[in-house]
Amino acid sequence: MAFISFIYIPNKSVSAILAVIFVAGAFTTGVFVVKNWKDHYGLKEVTTTGATRTIYPVSSSNGMSTVIYSPIGTANKHQVYVYKTSANAKKTTHTQVSSTTKNKVIRTSGKSHIVTKTTRWAYKNDAAKIWFAFTGQDGQYIRRENKIYINKNWLVLSAAQAKALKKEMSSKTFQAKLKTQAKAYVTAQVKAAMTKDPSMSSADQAKVEKQATAEFQQKAIAKVIKQIQAKN
Template structure:
């Protein structure tokens, strides 16, 4: 609407000033149309540069995170943008059966951060946009197509300590290393579990079969977690 007013004011000013005979009416209309023209132009510039008639609106969206990796280890993956690893895009899933992972936007208006939590693993996205203050403001300036223009977006990933945050290349190295050490880890895991059972039996010779089975399961899981953490540190330290 404001563009239409600007054009009409310009045309009216031209016609009035050129074709109307000299009179107080001509000068009065010329001043009126000139004010309308200048005011419309100023408002257009203010809407474009200072978002006149608009306000900031922030929305928050929370989704549950699922591992982006193909292994049993829970992983949040990222890909560095540039050569100095100052900017990253993160790769994640929101459902266990999700085939294609989601990637965060790679632009200057989007920032990402990862925090450790003892609660649920989730992604909290805060998005701030410019929106028109009223329907009237949108009617006047909506032709600029800047409604809901993105100002900034912040993605905060809350992951538990058991999750691994790795680059895509580190994840590939981890998978390769796990396959290489698979046979060795099985032998070491068996020995670790046997020693744990022996130590427990010495402390409590009357342990039941159910208790022993539970102990074996816990010891195996503990060894696996420890071994995996060592491999993760290995791939993180590798250059």
């Protein structure tokens, strides 16, 4: 435009003034375009919350519902969480593998689910939309936060811990030891209950036995998990 005003406007003073204005305008535009690219001038952060998604455990063996996580990199600053999207899903799903994704685990007494918040750049106003429409900055992704609500009765283990737990639970030596300890624990609980109530019926004894078996299994597994977590 400065060149055109110089060539086609007869009045040299006017053409010179217009040329200066055009050059100054082009320079100013360039400066703000660079600021838009570099400093996101004319843009603002907009965060949207996605729909709540129910999640299911990777495995539910031995009555244990488990969600697994794996660290990204060696610093272990970021983790990827692995889960299933349905009870019958054959394949697992995981959170985004990205350093700009933050995963926050929250224990809950309700259903396990994920809520994702995504932050992107957006124009501050209509003027910014007009001036910077061609830069392609609008709608660009900035960061993401996954709030992972996991039922308090579920296990949250690293991939290494889950592997170690599976190996330990499938060990014949461990199973034999567990069986012996379980028998002694249940017998002691039933004996204590009958001492307290000598007239206890067979049905009530069976209930105590069932409850004691469940209690022992829960305590035994919790002990193994604690040992594994201390090592891994």
